[in-house]
Amino acid sequence: MIISKKSLPFLIPVAVGVIVGVAVLLIKPSTGKKLGDLIYSSGISTEGYSYAVNKAAPSVVNIYVATLKEDYTTPAPNSITSSASGVIMDKHGIIVTNYHVVPSGNEPNKAIFVQTRDGKVMKAFVVGCDRRTDIAVLTVSEDTTLTPITPAKNEPNIGDIALAIGNPNNLGQTVTHGIISAVSRSGSGLLSKDQMNIRQGVQALIQTDAPINQGNSGGALVDTRGNLIGINTASFSGDNTYGIGFAIPVKMVREVMDEILRHGKVERGYLGISDDETTALDSESGVRIGYVDPEGPAFGILKIGDLITKVDGYSVQNVRELIDLVSKSKPNTVMNFEIKREGKVKQEKVTLAEDNTSVD
Template identity: 35%
Template sequence: MSDLYKPFDEQINPTPNEEPIKPNPYEKPVEPLKKQKKTGGMKSFLSMVTAGVMGSALTLGAVTYTDVFDFLKTEPQPNAATSTESLSQSELTTSVVPTSNSSNPTASLADVVEDASKAIVGIVNYQNQSNPFSGAQGTVQSGSGSGVIFNVQDDDAYIVTNNHVIEGASEVEVSLYDGEKAKAEVVGADALTDLAVLKIDEKYATHTLKFGDSSGLRPGDQVMAIGNPLGLDLSRTVTQGIVSAIDRNIAVDTSAGKWELSVIQTDAAINPGNSGGALINTSGHVIGINSLKISDSGVEGLGFAIPSNDVVPIINELIEHGKIERPYLGVSLADLQEVPSMYLQSLPESVKGGTIVAQVEPNSAAANAGLKQMDVIVSIDGEEITNSSDLRKYMYTNLNAKDKATLKIYREGQAIEVEVNLANSTSPIN
């Protein structure tokens, strides 16, 4: 992901007189490649870049992304706060409500904000950490963000936030409108869409917000962002602006692979700590979940929110399954443009894009179809593939688990087609 696009999670307890360190799950440090004593061809290169990426990483989605310059990355730790408890969809289904972006003549903006703010919460991410001197384990505040209470059902209040706000947490704490604090349980989370659902005891919820229909938004519509910039000391800060653009596509790197988020652009001021907070219209309906901003010298007023019409189906599925069920291929990939040309000499000159199979998970859909390490995927069902994000996007948009897909690949310079019976990401085929 470009250095410009940054989630707004906030690092807690920075060293005095130093700028806060803002951990960014979307951005990974680029490790310099060490000089190799000998070139072992494509196979040795892919063996190197895939070392340590198999295992739990392969269960994250249909296609696992392997950053060829980050092959020493550490696997994320299990989230001790995560619950996979499933609720019946008929018991709790959130939907969008018809909404108008014109002001309510019976209420001022101050009234709308006052009412909406009661459903905005602060979220603190606690992570396990070892004392470097004693070796003792303890929890420390790792970051903070915002969230929105959107439903109360069966003694539980449900909160939507960004996945990057709670990712890696061993404990999650929610700070309520009245100052109360409550331990939260992670119902489900999805790294690709950067959404997560938490639940707390319903006694803490005094108000919920409804999701408005984001499909009717137009540039120029008035919006307000509510969240906790720079931590809980500035809880429920409100900034005002307009919808700057709709249907923006922002490429991001997540812990589950590359993805392209469809977002609303706004000039309402958004800062670190606003992640997971609400972008509301003048009717007081949530039309977006604040997630990204462009952070660069001389840049102002470029924030992005996940549209409510994209949020609602995701959170419903997270509540029902605890994760997003997607078609599963079972490979690790390295994009063609990231591989040194010396390893691509067998490819025809006409092949300008594609993604290389760096590793195949045993007994996966890919393995059963006969895909092999070093295969170069250039199309799926006749749709050209330029990188792993294209492949993932096509699969998640057009295919379901158990569907068949036809991959065009190059193997040792020869073009062949392979038919794959896709599995389910929650239960890969054996």
């Protein structure tokens, strides 16, 4: 084969590129896999989601809560009391699920078991939990290497396709699909193990019409590239209700998980008030107090009927903004409140207590 001199300026860079590429693959083979995934995922057909499922499903586990025998070491026969789902976040066995899935602290005869997609069963332990976001972090008992899920880098948009992967009604791993119906839906966490307040709070939930049935709790909500966008947490149910499910955004999941892994819990301030659940029709903005916890730090300082207009100099338009300010503050923080009481503007200071991370 004869190569003309005119072709050399073009062939030399190509040859150098090939040599460099081969060298990179020899030194770091994982780069080839990432490149292959990128090339393959860029050509995904919009008619199917098998690529996304095959990528994400190995990172979704079945979770079982079982009653132990009298020796507290092994589960009793036919003793599974509940089933749910979880998502592998770290190859060393860190798994995220919902707080309402795990046994209460006053149930020492209950144990958690995790089953991977290939059928392996391992005992799991609670690292920590947070009822405000309905998140629990587990770790498995065995020294094993698991397949962690890939978090999405971008937040989902309304109308995006969403796939829910979990273990509904203990049928085994199941995939359902829908769209992102809304984002930043409020939710204040668990009122009890069986009841969540979706009206207000810290979650900023993703709403989807992908079916989220009992047992899907703690499972993955992924995009069409198989990247995690949220942890499934709840759904509205009723004779006239369909297609309203909620997931905790992956950004919040990772923030809460990291805090739990550092401290064993989420350190969050507690004010001890609730709003009166009304929305003013006039131009007056703020949060009208409807309840004050008699054991909370605001008792005796803030009163029912007070209108909170500013916190530490920041104007408060609604209860969501107030909750965000308080929940992002640490216990023992002194917060300054500007309130309107009986037509007069007053300044009050409250030292935050520590929020309870459980409802046990």
